[in-house]
Amino acid sequence: MSLAYSTVLQIGSFMKKIILLLACWSLSTVTLAGQTLAPVPGKVVAPDFTLQDTSGKTHSLSDYRGRPVIINFWTTWCPPCREELPSMNRAWHMIEDEGIVMLAINMGEDEDTIFIFSADYPTDFPVLMDSSGEVIEQWPVKGLPTTYVIAPDGTIAYRAIGSREWDAEELLDIVRALKTSQAH
């Protein structure tokens, strides 16, 4: 084998390794970044609210003190909200017996609109109605969907801007860990 040909093979092999390494590195970071929850520093107390759900039951956030609570702000006309609702429903069935609460707060729509929407996107966890948008204004929400995870002590532990695959075990494990941790 000539020296020149050997050098070309060596460079080709080298480039393949670089490309493989970069591809693995790129894929792993994007995948991880997609299913993360951002810790909220400073132990900010979650604003309390009292809202009715679509079946007429009243929920106050303070009723759930002592348990982790996942709160999702959404609307029917928000595409990423629609995208994540099925995974939230699957997640709910994974955690409903684990002492974790899941609440979806619809912003600005009436019961009829949500009812019609639920035919295509059924949810088995409570959907609360913030028809006037007063509750969402008390929270540091900038866009929809935004989801907060509330620690058992009533402080905001994590937040997610944009949709997530909520039935991902690594994501639910973050929520489950709040049941035993005193600090986050």
Added chain:
Amino acid sequence: MFDCFTPEHPYRPIAGLLLFLLSIPGLCAAEVLRSANEENGLEKWHFIEGDIEIELVQRLPDQTRALLMNHAFSKTVIEQLAQGCMFQTIIRNSGKSSTGQAVAIDLTQWRMRHAGKTGNILLKEPLLASWSDADADPAAKLVIRWGMFPTQQEYLPGDYNWGLTAYGIPPGSTFDLLVSWQQGSAQYHGEISDILCAPDVDKLK
């Protein structure tokens, strides 16, 4: 496996430099991909640089009319927005750099170039402030309050937001969008050129 990274390998410094450069956000050149949806023909511009991704998807004036007519907006406001060149917009912090740094967006710093002039894009705050209750009732205003893109927002890796951006120029116009964002202490700038506002229904074939 990766024996090329052993100390004696001649390409080790090159590989190290390459990985180092790729890990620094902003050093990779911006990439703008323009594509069209095969089903509906709507065009999309996808800007990628470092950790930030910005997607602008054309929105037909009739799509905006359909959204707004479900709420108590006046005809004047519906036409103002429908013919105001709205785009479905997605901004994402992909976290590709693995620095874990947030990306901060401030739409007041974005500029648009159209017909030889450079100006600001339309923001929701002045729009909402300009409307009386006859133009849009409080429930209708909520649609714009939460449907249009947040003027300022910070994105941690994995975060993304979706919303409408508006440019206030007629359907079928073209413009350049000069975007900016902050990551850490550095301010970054980029440009998406020749963006085409979707045509109105009378211009559709």
